[in-house]
Amino acid sequence: MKTFTHIFILPVALFLGVTTAAYGQRVYLGQVAVENLTGIKENNTLSVYMDIVLDALKIGSDEMLTLTPVLTANTGTQTRALPPAVVNGGRRQKMVERARVLNGGPVFAETPQTVLKRNNNTRQTISYSAAVPFESWMSDASLKLVKNATGCAECDKGSGEQLLTDRVLREPYMPTYKLTYIVPEVEPVKARSDRHTATFNYVVGKHDLVRNYKNNAAEFDRVDRVLS
Numbered sequence: 001m002k003t004f005t006h007i008f009i010l011p012v013a014l015f016l017g018v019t020t021a022a023y024g025q026r027v028y029l030g031q032v033a034v035e036n037l038t039g040i041k042e043n044n045t046l047s048v049y050m051d052i053v054l055d056a057l058k059i060g061s062d063e064m065l066t067l068t069p070v071l072t073a074n075t076g077t078q079t080r081a082l083p084p085a086v087v088n089g090g091r092r093q094k095m096v097e098r099a100r101v102l103n104g105g106p107v108f109a110e111t112p113q114t115v116l117k118r119n120n121n122t123r124q125t126i127s128y129s130a131a132v133p134f135e136s137w138m139s140d141a142s143l144k145l146v147k148n149a150t151g152c153a154e155c156d157k158g159s160g161e162q163l164l165t166d167r168v169l170r171e172p173y174m175p176t177y178k179l180t181y182i183v184p185e186v187e188p189v190k191a192r193s194d195r196h197t198a199t200f201n202y203v204v205g206k207h208d209l210v211r212n213y214k215n216n217a218a219e220f221d222r223v224d225r226v227l228s
Contacts, residue, residue, distance in 0.1 A: 039168035093117040
């Protein structure tokens with residue numbers, strides 16, 4: 001009786017490529033946090049400020065993580081990418097610096113806001129700020145953080161998006177006013193009274209008041225003020 005042995009040959013390179021991309025997506029998921037996000041419109045400029053917290057990020061020595069904030073209209077198709085923040089592993093950072101020296105200029109297609117070497121297991125924060133010309137659709141626009149990871153030889157190691165806010169420019173605060181009436185209690189009879197006294201001096205044997213007699217002038221002045 002003959003025994004047949006079946007040998008299966010899997011496309012290892014393809015399998016490893018898919019695994020690497022999935023791995024890149026998995027390792028950076030939830031490892032980048034954003035705090036103190038603020039959007040400000042001044043004249044014809046939209047400015048965005050935020051702190052990108054990398055404390056939980058663990059990046060490979062040959063890897064580069066590009067973090068690009070992107071504005072997207074909530075009621076349209078307009079988008080606007082802001083300058084990216086680039087985070088490198090140790091060897092990748094040396095490669096970037098070497099290329100910059102040899103090329104004598106930028107090594108990125110778009111000038112990053114920050115190029116940072118990641119020191120794993122340490123606290124690191126990027127103080128991000130960017131300004132773009134304001135367009136009307138930006139009044140109702142969301143802001144997301146697009147993440148792209150690459151390895152050596154620019155091999156793709158995955159990408160993803162993180163929604164930062166559904167409205168980068170908050171609507172101005174409009175106070176709500178409430179008018180309250182105070183109704184006084186009803187008085188059956190409105191009665192008001194006031195009482196004053198004055199003391200005058202009379203000339204002996206006479207009944208008429210003399211203004212300039214003794215202190216009568218001061219009393220007359222006080223009575224005049226009360227009557228007025």
